[in-house]
Amino acid sequence: MNDPRARPRYDMKDVEQEDRFSDTSGVLFEQAMAQTRMAVCLSDPNQPDQPIVFANRAFRRLTGYEEEEILGRNCRFLQGPKTDRKSVAKVREAIESEDVVVVELLNYRKDGTPFWNALHLGPIYDSNGKLLYFFGSQWDVSDVRAARAEERHAREMARELSHRMKNMFSVISGIVNVMGRVRGVETEASEINSRIHALGRAYETTLDEASTGVIDLGPAVRAILEPYTVDEKLKFLGNGAQVPFSAMSLIGLVLHELAANATRFGAWSEGADGQVSLDWQRRDGAVVLTWIETGGPRVDGPPEQKGTGSTIMDRMVAAARGTIERNWKPEGLHAVLTVPVEGDRA
Numbered sequence: 001m002n003d004p005r006a007r008p009r010y011d012m013k014d015v016e017q018e019d020r021f022s023d024t025s026g027v028l029f030e031q032a033m034a035q036t037r038m039a040v041c042l043s044d045p046n047q048p049d050q051p052i053v054f055a056n057r058a059f060r061r062l063t064g065y066e067e068e069e070i071l072g073r074n075c076r077f078l079q080g081p082k083t084d085r086k087s088v089a090k091v092r093e094a095i096e097s098e099d100v101v102v103v104e105l106l107n108y109r110k111d112g113t114p115f116w117n118a119l120h121l122g123p124i125y126d127s128n129g130k131l132l133y134f135f136g137s138q139w140d141v142s143d144v145r146a147a148r149a150e151e152r153h154a155r156e157m158a159r160e161l162s163h164r165m166k167n168m169f170s171v172i173s174g175i176v177n178v179m180g181r182v183r184g185v186e187t188e189a190s191e192i193n194s195r196i197h198a199l200g201r202a203y204e205t206t207l208d209e210a211s212t213g214v215i216d217l218g219p220a221v222r223a224i225l226e227p228y229t230v231d232e233k234l235k236f237l238g239n240g241a242q243v244p245f246s247a248m249s250l251i252g253l254v255l256h257e258l259a260a261n262a263t264r265f266g267a268w269s270e271g272a273d274g275q276v277s278l279d280w281q282r283r284d285g286a287v288v289l290t291w292i293e294t295g296g297p298r299v300d301g302p303p304e305q306k307g308t309g310s311t312i313m314d315r316m317v318a319a320a321r322g323t324i325e326r327n328w329k330p331e332g333l334h335a336v337l338t339v340p341v342e343g344d345r346a
Contacts, residue, residue, distance in 0.1 A: 039063075039138040041075065042124075045095070045131055049074045053133070062140060064110035075136065078117070080108040091121060098123045098131060104141065116145045191308070194260065214242040217251075217280050217287065224255045225278075233268060238280035243287050244341050250320050251289065254337050257309045258291050267296035267332050274332060286322075286340045293332030302328050 039059035043050045055070045063070070063078060079088065083106045094101035100122040107117040118139040124132050173193050180189020218238055225234060243251070259268075259276075267274025274295030281288050306314075317324045320339060327334040 041136050042133045078107040082106050115140050116142045215245055217241050217243050224252050225259055228259050233275050235277045241280055241282045247339050250316055254313055257313045267293040272296045286338050289337040291335040296332045298330055299328045
């Protein structure tokens, strides 16, 4: 009370006048309890073993017991062999200290089937502060628990998959390096490895999200282009679009090829002071990425011969039923990649 920073504590003993019912509230209470879908019961702490003295229709429907099978019994009859004793102890401590507790308990219906019960328990006092009842509300959260477990399992699997994918990319990269040295094609091996690393970066960023089926495109795009260390020369314009996890292989490879070409011949090439703007949007069942280079060497038109990287890129885009349009403007390359995706969850 002497601490000016302290906030007043309003527990269930502190009931203001407007919160109290009239003497006819018994009828209103019974009607309200009959209508609510939430299972509710009252137990009497002033009787031996604190028996249940009221259970509404939703409580009977939830547990499968009839009213005469419930009244006069302690609520522990809903417990069973796999009910967590620690959770039960929390309930017991709350009763002993006349406190409020919220806990999830594994309970059992009359037919023996288990269900997860989100129990909210708290004391009820009269106007003089005397403890009259304990109020308990129950809610079947079995589906919620199952969803949580499924999500945890999916995330564990995603982490394991991420670990294995990293190892796989490392092994592939090692094989390519060895074969390049043995066959005297180290330059070609280095180019192949650059693409392998680009795919690895794309998946490393997105695997943790794979369990949801879709990923945020922004973080994945940034991870793919991060090795080029051109923060001041790269402008991201995209929104919070999401894409299927399966689309990342193509997107990662195309962005790598565009960035590599910009470094060799375009806006990021030696002596140039250019910039790249990258936009991504979801449109009509597809994700559209727009790559615009400016400020690089003057471009007089498309190259006379298509390079290996461009050939690989075009074949992958075609295999995914996508398109890539290139427009060589004097100020730099403008490219638009369109990848069809299922659904429209942008």
